[in-house]
Amino acid sequence: MKRALILLILLLLLTAAGCIGRAIQPAPPTPTATPASALNLAPPAVANGQSQFQKHQCVSCHGPQAAGGVGPQLARTTLDFPHFLEKVRNAIPPKPAYSPQELPDQDVYDIYAWLQQIQAGAKPTLIAPPAVQVQPGQETLPDGPILGMSLWTGLRCDGCHGAFAQGAAQAPALAGLSYPYERERAKMRQTAAEIPEHSADFIHDVVLKRLYQWLQQGAQPLGGC
Ligand code: HEC
Ligand code: HEC
Structure with missing residues (x-):
């Protein structure tokens, strides 16, 4: 009787273990990395x-x-x-x-x-992407909408103000700005000495104005300006 009971418990345990064993599926195979030597770089x-x-x-x-x-x-x-x-x-x-x-x-x-080769604590190098470079004296950007996000990230505003201009520890939110452009521009230029990205050398007024419109409309990731 006792032996039968032990056997029954054993059997139950084994079945349970079987169930658990089935429940835990092995992880799907991850693609294996190709060795660098095989990449022909x-x-x-x-x-x-x-x-x-x-x-x-x-x-x-x-x-x-x-x-x-x-x-x-x-x-x-x-x-x-x-x-x-x-x-x-x-x-x-x-x-x-x-x-x-x-x-x-x-x-x-x-x-x-x-x-x-990026040094710890390095300052970003100030290279504006070609799509938003403005020649001295040029007063307008190309016609047609420019993706706001590409100006935003291309000019590295996202690094401090957040990927979606939502604000971050080091800088305020700029999405949905309601102050007039002139005020925002003035506030931004005031801090150009400490924040080179705020300077007119880095972001021309013409570009800033377009970017400002995008920010004011809520900085929609797919929105143009
Ligand atoms: C290195 C960090 C940093 C980067 C990069 C940066 N900002 Fe800022 N920004 C700040 C900080 C900090 C403030 C708040 C300054 C203050 O109020 O003293 C600010 C304030 C501003 C303001 C004024 C907002 C207000 O009402 O106070 C504007 C507009 C602005 N930034 C736009 C931009 C744009 C556009 C870019 C990209 C070209 C940019 N910033 C890149 C840190 C940064
Ligand atoms: C939309 C945001 C986003 C973009 C765009 C993005 N990443 Fe990432 N990336 C992440 C996040 C979040 C992780 C961490 C994911 C995790 O581990 O769960 C990550 C992880 C990685 C990792 C693994 C890091 C590690 O130590 O395990 C590498 C490498 C990487 N990203 C490279 C890139 C490169 C190169 C690009 C551009 C070609 C890129 N990422 C674009 C968000 C992004």
């Missing part, structure tokens, strides 16, 4: 790395000097290149997946090289 071009980082909006989540924001710090990443590449190729929401068609291995390699 040219020596990296650091400057291209920085501009690709801006062009593909990595900057809006990882910050202008890749010191972290919505996404983690990437400057001086300790990942080796194959694993870095694997992370770039796969989506880790909210990080999108980047296909080799939109961002070839070589560009990722350049980004990786740029990230490795």
Whole structure:
């Protein structure tokens, strides 16, 4: 009788273990990283790395000097290149997946090289992206809407004011501004000595005015200005 009971308990335990065993599925296989030697890469071009980082909006989540924001710090990443590449190729929401068609291995390699040489505490270098460069004396930007977000991140305003102009620890929210443009411009220019991004050398009045309209309309990620 006692033995039968023990057997029954054993059987129940085994069945339960079986169930648990089935409930825990093994993790789906993750794509294995291709060794760097198999990738056929040219020596990296650091400057291209920085501009690709801006062009593909990595900057809006990882910050202008890749010191972290919505996404983690990437400057001086300790990942080796194959694993870095694997992370770039796969989506880790909210990080999108980047296909080799939109961002070839070589560009990722350049980004990786740029990230490795960023000094801790480095000030962002002031390079405005070509799409928003204004010639001296030029009074208007090209006709037609410009994606507000591309000005916003291209000019690295997101690094301090937040990816969606929602404000961050170091700078106020600017989405949905209700003060007149002139006031905002004046307030911004006042701090140009400490914040080079606020200077007229960096963001021309003409560009600022367009960006201001986008901010005033709520800084919609897909909105134009
Ligand atoms: C929409 C925001 C967003 C964009 C755009 C974005 N990332 Fe990320 N990224 C993240 C977040 C958030 C994580 C962390 C995800 C997690 O670990 O759960 C991440 C993680 C990573 C990681 C892994 C870091 C680690 O140490 O594990 C790499 C590498 C990376 N991103 C590179 C890039 C590159 C390169 C670009 C541009 C080509 C880019 N990301 C664009 C948000 C973003
Ligand atoms: C290095 C961080 C940093 C960057 C980059 C930056 N800002 Fe600022 N911004 C600030 C801080 C801090 C303030 C608040 C200054 C104060 O009130 O003394 C501010 C204030 C402003 C104001 C005035 C808001 C108000 O009512 O007080 C405007 C407008 C503005 N920034 C626009 C921009 C734009 C546009 C960009 C991108 C070209 C930008 N900022 C980039 C830090 C930054």
